[in-house]
Amino acid sequence: MYYAGIDLGGTNIAAGLVTTDGKIVESMSVPTHAERDFREIVKDMAELVVKLSEKANIPVSEIKAVGIGCPGSIDSARGVCEYSNNISMVHADVAGEFKKTLDVPVYLENDANAAALGEYEINAKGSGSFVFVTLGTGVGGGVIINGEIFRGFNGVGAELGHTVINVDGEQCTCGRKGCWEAYASVTALIRQTKAAMEANPDSLMCEIAEKEGRISGMTSFLAAKAGDKAGQAVVDQYFVYIAEGITNLVNIFQPEKLVIGGSISKEGDYLLKPVAELVKKHDYNRYMPKAEIKIATLRGDAGIIGAAIAARNAEER
Amino acid sequence: MYYAGIDLGGTNIAAGLVTTDGKIVESMSVPTHAERDFREIVKDMAELVVKLSEKANIPVSEIKAVGIGCPGSIDSARGVCEYSNNISMVHADVAGEFKKTLDVPVYLENDANAAALGEYEINAKGSGSFVFVTLGTGVGGGVIINGEIFRGFNGVGAELGHTVINVDGEQCTCGRKGCWEAYASVTALIRQTKAAMEANPDSLMCEIAEKEGRISGMTSFLAAKAGDKAGQAVVDQYFVYIAEGITNLVNIFQPEKLVIGGSISKEGDYLLKPVAELVKKHDYNRYMPKAEIKIATLRGDAGIIGAAIAARNAEER
Numbered sequence: 001m002y003y004a005g006i007d008l009g010g011t012n013i014a015a016g017l018v019t020t021d022g023k024i025v026e027s028m029s030v031p032t033h034a035e036r037d038f039r040e041i042v043k044d045m046a047e048l049v050v051k052l053s054e055k056a057n058i059p060v061s062e063i064k065a066v067g068i069g070c071p072g073s074i075d076s077a078r079g080v081c082e083y084s085n086n087i088s089m090v091h092a093d094v095a096g097e098f099k100k101t102l103d104v105p106v107y108l109e110n111d112a113n114a115a116a117l118g119e120y121e122i123n124a125k126g127s128g129s130f131v132f133v134t135l136g137t138g139v140g141g142g143v144i145i146n147g148e149i150f151r152g153f154n155g156v157g158a159e160l161g162h163t164v165i166n167v168d169g170e171q172c173t174c175g176r177k178g179c180w181e182a183y184a185s186v187t188a189l190i191r192q193t194k195a196a197m198e199a200n201p202d203s204l205m206c207e208i209a210e211k212e213g214r215i216s217g218m219t220s221f222l223a224a225k226a227g228d229k230a231g232q233a234v235v236d237q238y239f240v241y242i243a244e245g246i247t248n249l250v251n252i253f254q255p256e257k258l259v260i261g262g263s264i265s266k267e268g269d270y271l272l273k274p275v276a277e278l279v280k281k282h283d284y285n286r287y288m289p290k291a292e293i294k295i296a297t298l299r300g301d302a303g304i305i306g307a308a309i310a311a312r313n314a315e316e317r
Numbered sequence: 318m319y320y321a322g323i324d325l326g327g328t329n330i331a332a333g334l335v336t337t338d339g340k341i342v343e344s345m346s347v348p349t350h351a352e353r354d355f356r357e358i359v360k361d362m363a364e365l366v367v368k369l370s371e372k373a374n375i376p377v378s379e380i381k382a383v384g385i386g387c388p389g390s391i392d393s394a395r396g397v398c399e400y401s402n403n404i405s406m407v408h409a410d411v412a413g414e415f416k417k418t419l420d421v422p423v424y425l426e427n428d429a430n431a432a433a434l435g436e437y438e439i440n441a442k443g444s445g446s447f448v449f450v451t452l453g454t455g456v457g458g459g460v461i462i463n464g465e466i467f468r469g470f471n472g473v474g475a476e477l478g479h480t481v482i483n484v485d486g487e488q489c490t491c492g493r494k495g496c497w498e499a500y501a502s503v504t505a506l507i508r509q510t511k512a513a514m515e516a517n518p519d520s521l522m523c524e525i526a527e528k529e530g531r532i533s534g535m536t537s538f539l540a541a542k543a544g545d546k547a548g549q550a551v552v553d554q555y556f557v558y559i560a561e562g563i564t565n566l567v568n569i570f571q572p573e574k575l576v577i578g579g580s581i582s583k584e585g586d587y588l589l590k591p592v593a594e595l596v597k598k599h600d601y602n603r604y605m606p607k608a609e610i611k612i613a614t615l616r617g618d619a620g621i622i623g624a625a626i627a628a629r630n631a632e633e634r
Contacts, residue, residue, distance in 0.1 A: 073604050083604040090604075128470045145462060152571020153445045154605035162601045163565040167482055167500075167558065176564070176599050183484075241484065247493070248480040252460075252569065254469020282493050284479045287390050287400040287407075288471035 002058060003315075004049045004066040005308030007111065007300075010034050010086040013041070014300065015048045017056050017063070018308035022121045024301060026056035034087045039097050041087065046101035065105040067311030069114030069303045070094060073156045079108045082155075109310045111303055113149045113158065116142025117313075118306025119259045119296055127256035131249050132296070133160060134262035135242065138173070139181035143253060149310070161185070165244050180248075183241035186217035186264055189234075193220045196234045204228035217264060225270075239271070243278035250291045251284045261296030268295055319375060320632075321366045321383040322625030324428065324617075327351050327403040330358070331617065332365045334373050334380070335625035339438045341618060343373035351404045356414050358404065363418035382422040384628030386431030386620045387411060390473045396425045399472075426627045428620055430466045430475065433459025434630075435623025436576045436613055444573035448566050449613070450477060451579035452559065455490070456498035460570060466627070478502070482561050497565075500558035503534035503581055506551075510537045513551045521545035534581060542587075556588065560595035567608045568601045578613030585612055 002025070007014040009032060016027035030048055032041060045068065053060045072084025079095025095106040109117070116132035124130045130144040139161030143150040151157050161181035162174050169178030170188070182188055193215055197205050204223040209215045220238070223231025246258065264271065276293040283290070298305060319342070324331040326349060333344035347365055349358060362385065370377045389401025396412025412423040426434070433449035441447045447461040456478030460467040468474050478498035479491050486495025487505070499505055510532055514522050521540040526532045537555070540548025563575065581588065593610040600607070615622060 073602075129467075129474065145467070150446075150462070153573035153608075154571050154602065156602050156605050157446065157569065157571035159568040159601045162568045163480075164482055164561050165484055165495075167561050174601055244481050244484050251476040251479045252474065254471050254474035256470035284476045284491055285390075285471065285473050288473050291470075 001064045002062055003308035003311045004052065004063050005114075005304040005306065005311070006045050006048070006066065006068045007114070007303030007307060008032070008041070008045065008068060008070045008087065009111075010071070013045055013048060014304055015045070015052055016301070016304040016308065017052050017058060018305055020312055022118070022305050022309055024304060025058075026052055027301075027304060028052055028055065032087065038081075038087065038089045038092045038094070042094055042097040043101050046098050049102055060102070060104070063104060065107060065311040065315050066098065066102070067107045067109060067114065067307035067309070068094060068098070069109055069111035069307040071111050074108055074110045075155055076107065076109055076151070079106060081108065105311070105315060107311045107314045109149065109307060110142075110151075110155075112140040113142040113151065114306035114310055115261065115302040116144055116306065117149055117309050118298055118302035118304070119261065120144045121305065121309045123259060123294065123297055124257040129253050129255045131160075131253050131255040131258045133246065133249070133258065133260050135184055135186065135260065135264045136262035137185060137187055139185045139245070160245075160249060163245070163248065165241070165248070180241070180245040184238070184245055186262075188241070189217050189220065189238050189264070190215055192234055192238060196220070196230050200230035203230035205231050205234070221267060221270075239274045240278065242271075243275045243282070246275065246293065247279045247282045250279055254285065255291050257292045257294060259294050259296050261299075261302060265295050271295075318381045319379055320625035320628045321369065321380050322431075322621040322623065322628070323362050323365070323383065323385045324431070324620030324624060325349070325358070325362065325385060325387045325404065326428075327388070330362055330365060331621055332362070332369055333618070333621040333625065334369050334375060335622055337629055339435070339622050339626055341621060342375075343369055344618075344621060345369055345372065349404065355398075355404065355406045355409045355411070359411055359414040360418050363415050366419055377419070377421070380421060382424060382628040382632050383415065383419070384424045384426060384431065384624035384626070385411060385415070386426055386428035386624040388428050391425050391427045392472055393424065393426055393468070396423060398425065422628070422632065424628045424631045426466065426624060427459075427468075427472075429457040430459040430468065431623035431627055432578065432619040433461055433623065434466055434626050435615055435619035435621070436578065437461045438622065438626045440576060440611065440614055441574040446570050446572045448477075448570050448572040448575045450563065450566070450575065450577050452501055452503065452577065452581045453579035454502060454504055456502045456562070477562075477566060480562070480565065482558070482565070497558075497562040501555070501562055503579075505558070506534050506537065506555050506581070507532055509551055509555060513537070513547050517547035520547035522548050522551070538584060538587075556591045557595065559588075560592045560599070563592065563610065564596045564599045567596055571602065572608050574609045574611060576611050576613050578616075578619060582612050588612070
């Protein structure tokens with residue numbers, strides 16, 4: 001028996017057929033064309049599952065259920081996306097629409113929660129308390145408590161990036177000032193890099209940016225690794241911002257494992273070691289076992305696997 | 318059948334006999350004399366339960382179990398206080414010592430968690446996600462998820478006050494800089510009041526402090542209520558600090574109810590209304606039902622009731 005996992009992104013719809021223990025046997029993706037009516041997007045998702053079954057030579061009847069990781073505010077119990085702005089949806093009955101094309105059990109989950117569940121299933125199964133943090137364009141994540149996605153009473157909990165680490169600080173996209181996202185996202189890193197380049201016009205960062213034709217999340221990292229002082233200062237401060245937010249989460253959740261994902265996590269140990277050291281130094285826990293901090297391993301597959309596992313868990317309940 | 322709840326504080330040991338539905342039928346307290354060996358303190362706790370039973374004319378045989386709310390890092394499963402600095406304890410077998418004097422089932426719980434459970438039982442029972450915040454000498458609290466105290470994997474989670482809201486900000490007692498506790502505790506309020514008095518020597522705050530012989534958590538509140546501008550500015554900024562931390566917790570936990578306790582909560586609506594307004598304005602949730610923010614009602618009894626309820630829950634498990 002298999003489960004289909006779908007990761008609905010603003011650019012692509014990625015889907016996979018997944019075994020009950022979280023292994024992808026086949027995967028495919030199609031463009032989202034996010035500007036369309038959600039019904040057309042959902043129809044494409046259902047047709048993608050049919051194509052997957054053909055490609056994998058696994059009949060649809062062997063797909064026990066479909067899980068969809070969807071951006072925005074999700075009512076999992078009803079399969080409805082209450083609100084999403086990347087893909088325009090308000091009170092959108094995603095599960096209902098899906099079944100019009102492919103009549104199988106469908107479970108809807110917030111995309112960050114689904115990715116958290118994927119990392120948990122593969123890298124932290126059995127941890128009583130688990131936190132997943134994504135550092136990308138924004139800062140998001142998910143929390144798994146006793147094997148279950150933690151959603152809060154209204155389903156929109158665990159907005160880990162929208163916690164203020166500097167009262168009256170940098171403007172955040174959410175309307176508040178000083179959110180962790182406004183300091184620890186790649187968007188924030190690029191802003192910090194720009195400011196450092198203006199203050200240090202002789203920095204290697206300027207040379208790298210000119211060669212690449214743009215300032216990216218890599219600019220300061222590349223410069224720092226090549227021995228550039230100003231670049232190192234940007235990276236060091238960025239690590240402090242990441243560590244402050246993670247230390248907050250450790251003091252709140254004391255997770256057995258905390259996994260860092262998102263595009264910047266590709267830096268691996270270069271990021272993990274200093275951040276984990278800062279957290280270990282500053283967390284509130286002096287006498288009990290410490291949270292283990294790791295880099296995500298599933299990359300883009302976390303959303304597919306997690307959505308499938310959410311469907312599996314719902315079916316097994 | 319009754320449960321005994323004990324709230325072990327740095328100054329007093331408070332204990333009560335509690336019904337299964339969380340009503341105190343009798344209570345007593347004795348001084349802690351915190352400088353003593355913990356075994357003597359625990360012996361006093363056990364003897365206090367015996368005295369309570371005599372005072373209430375309820376035989377000890379009708380006390381099904383005893384719950385103890387204890388400061389510090391607690392291993393609830395083993396009944397051991399791993400570390401506490403208010404009352405000096407390291408790997409202290411509190412439950413074991415207690416049974417030497419009174420052989421009944423004994424359950425140990427962190428004191429803030431116990432108080433959270435007490436407020437939950439009386440004011441929020443059935444809430445899927447519940448957060449209790451205490452604003453006193455420090456800032457603490459507890460989190461109840463699906464009726465269970467959330468402790469993290471090592472038992473020392475939910476240190477809500479030790480989350481940085483200003484990177485590199487005010488020194489906190491925990492070693493970090495910029496913790497919420499360093500801005501929203503009464504200790505912090507007194508520091509903020511002192512600074513405002515120095516900057517505004519004509520403020521009514523100075524007159525009030527002189528009359529009372531000290532600067533307290535009341536000084537700025539009294540001045541603000543009497544129309545003093547500088548006092549009002551202190552209070553307004555203090556409300557912002559409280560609200561920023563609570564908004565963070567709402568974005569993380571999306572609790573059905575969030576209850577504010579601790580000494581400053583005696584201000585009631587004067588504190589609640591502006592703080593709740595700020596949280597409502599800034600939280601990340603635009604489309605789903607909002608967390609209800611309330612003032613604690615149990616005051617000092619929360620610890621006794623919560624400890625008893627922790628014992629009840631453990632026995633019923």
